[in-house]
Structure formats: C-alpha cells, structure tokens
Amino acid sequence: MAQSAQAATQQSQIPKPSTEAPIQQAAQPAVQQPTPPAAPAAPGTKEHPFLEANDLKPENCVKCHAEVQKGKSVHTALSSGCDTCHQAASANGKTTMTDTATGGDLCAMCHEMEKGPVLHAPYKAGECLACHDPHSSDYPKETLARANTLCFTCHAVNQPGVTVQGDMKTVSVLGGQTISLEEYQKAIKIALDRNGATGHPVMGHPMSGKVPGKKDMTLSCLSCHAPHSSALPNLMPPGVKTDVELCGQCHD
C-alpha cells in the first residue's frame, strides 16, 4: 500500500507550513569533516541538505524548521525531540533522515491502536497522515482541516486538495498523503442534495451548523461518526447502540 507522505504536487488549500526564506538563509559553511561511514539506507530514508555531524542536535532542527511548531494545536510528541521520529546521520558529505518507523507503525510507538471491531479503512491501513499533521495544525487534534472538509476528501467527489495520478493509480489527499486509487474509489461517496450542504443521512439533513436547543453543539460528520473505530457498522460514535438512539441525541 502506498503511504509515502511525499509532499510534491498537492494543490491543497489547507494552510501548509511554509518553508521559505529562513531555510535558504541558514545555509551551512561548506567545511567538510571526516565522518563515520553511513549505515545502509533503510526504508523511509531521505537525503537532507548537508549538515555537519555536530549540528545534528535536535535543538538545531527548529532553527530551519520553525514551521513545525506553529499552529493552534501542537503535537505533544515534539517535546520528546525531533529525533524520536527522524534519525539524522551525516557521513561522507551527505546527510540522511530516516523515519524511526513508517506509516502507522511510527504513531503506534506511542499510541495504542484502537481495536474495533469496526475499523475505518485509512486508520487500519496506518494512513494517519491522511487526516493528521504529525507536527501541528490550526485544527483540533492536529487534524489537517475542519472535520467535514477532512471527511469529504474521500467521501465526496471533486474536492480541493485531492489529485488523482491516474497513471500511478494513486490519489494524493490532504497533507500530501498518498492512498491507492482503489481505496479512494472504495470510499463511499455520500449522497448530497443539489446545494451540496445537506442530504445525509436523510434528504434535507444539514451536516453543519448549530443544533437548535443544544447549546455548544455543532453538527459535523463527527456528531454521528467516530473517525477511527467503532463497535458498530457505519462507525457509529461511542455510546450509541442503534441509529434510532443516534437520532435521539438531537431529536425527540
């Protein structure tokens, strides 16, 4: 399963940390020192602009990559250091970055995986980055967009930020996460009314906005679905045993 998070050609409108000027200005002096030979390339190893071996300290990383800490929600894992997830090595004038683990395995180093019995396909596949930024974002729980935008990427057609690479049979979704075209096509596209804003789960039903009589409640996909796993089909949210019970949360 393709799960490389290579950025590249995304046309996402999601705010993406910018990596502009500061990085170029921070170029290192080109003094090379003898360094031990590099370990053989592991999966998830990428070349990095050259850094001296003694500049590889985690506290230096944010001098060039300040954007990873910006946003209304910042992943607590950053406080354990960049090297928890990115292992930097410099040798023979080359620097490489190796992810400690790939896909969902990286996240599973610290997060216990939900067991189901019903598991959401991208969660099960370890495609955490289809919905989360590993560092920070402006949305709750480091998600890449507000809930409905996030869910619409795979469950509605013609969404911004979604690009089909037909020849490679892959689809790049928010944040540059790549999923297989097969998975994208499997994701049921929900029926919507002509206005695109209502129509699910029943005709005329809104999917956003306030819920009359329920202060502090805002309607979204997450009002009726869990994002990762559920005890019931259709990813019904925790505490709900039947569709009727779900409806009863807002309707008498």
Ligand code: HEC
């Ligand atoms: C002197 C500036 C500088 C420092 C210091 C620096 N980086 Fe980078 N880093 C860059 C540039 C430039 C790129 C390539 C452009 C980009 O993708 O942002 C990059 C790319 C990366 C990438 C993406 C790799 C890829 O090929 O997709 C990772 C991950 C990364 N850096 C992690 C780190 C970590 C961890 C540290 C600390 C050990 C670090 N960087 C220190 C400048 C720097």
Ligand code: HEC
């Ligand atoms: C919880 C794990 C984790 C931690 C901690 C972490 N990263 Fe990352 N980072 C990732 C993942 C996953 C990716 C996307 C896959 C890849 O390209 O390696 C990524 C990608 C990057 C990239 C490529 C550009 C981008 O934003 O996608 C840069 C640069 C980067 N990380 C820098 C850092 C720096 C600097 C730190 C420390 C302040 C850090 N990361 C801490 C998991 C982490």
Ligand code: HEC
């Ligand atoms: C080094 C350990 C570590 C790794 C690796 C890690 N996390 Fe976390 N993560 C944490 C800690 C610690 C918290 C905060 C504890 C909590 O609130 O439960 C957290 C919280 C979160 C949250 C909730 C954020 C919030 O604001 O409450 C999300 C979402 C998350 N992690 C996603 C991920 C994803 C996706 C990955 C893989 C790319 C990942 N984590 C990898 C340690 C880690």
Ligand code: HEC
């Ligand atoms: C389909 C989108 C999606 C995928 C895929 C996804 N998540 Fe989430 N995740 C969410 C959303 C949305 C929330 C916030 C739920 C909320 O606010 O109630 C969340 C919340 C979290 C939290 C915080 C949990 C809490 O109870 O506060 C963690 C940790 C997390 N995700 C980790 C992961 C990991 C690890 C993966 C991959 C194995 C993953 N997520 C895959 C959408 C997703």
Ligand code: HEC
């Ligand atoms: C008011 C509650 C509610 C909201 C809000 C809601 N859903 Fe649903 N959804 C349901 C119910 C009930 C079902 C099961 C009955 C059905 O298939 O329509 C369902 C089924 C689904 C299915 C499976 C469809 C199928 O045909 O098997 C998907 C996919 C889905 N919802 C996605 C979404 C997305 C994406 C959003 C947000 C844009 C969303 N839902 C918002 C209640 C809701």
Ligand code: HEC
């Ligand atoms: C990266 C693509 C992707 C994203 C983003 C995504 N989904 Fe899904 N979703 C899928 C796929 C693939 C399936 C499984 C289709 C199948 O195999 O039957 C699925 C299935 C579902 C189902 C039916 C589950 C079942 O097995 O009964 C619901 C409900 C659903 N998604 C809701 C959501 C919600 C809510 C969000 C946003 C939090 C969301 N999806 C975001 C890809 C996605």
Ligand code: HEC
């Ligand atoms: C999280 C809250 C919430 C849940 C759960 C919910 N609804 Fe609604 N529903 C609303 C809101 C808000 C409206 C629009 C205002 C109103 O009519 O009260 C609405 C409106 C409706 C309407 C009228 C639609 C129209 O054409 O005006 C129907 C029918 C309906 N809901 C059925 C259901 C059913 C069936 C379920 C369970 C599958 C359900 N609702 C679950 C919040 C909810």
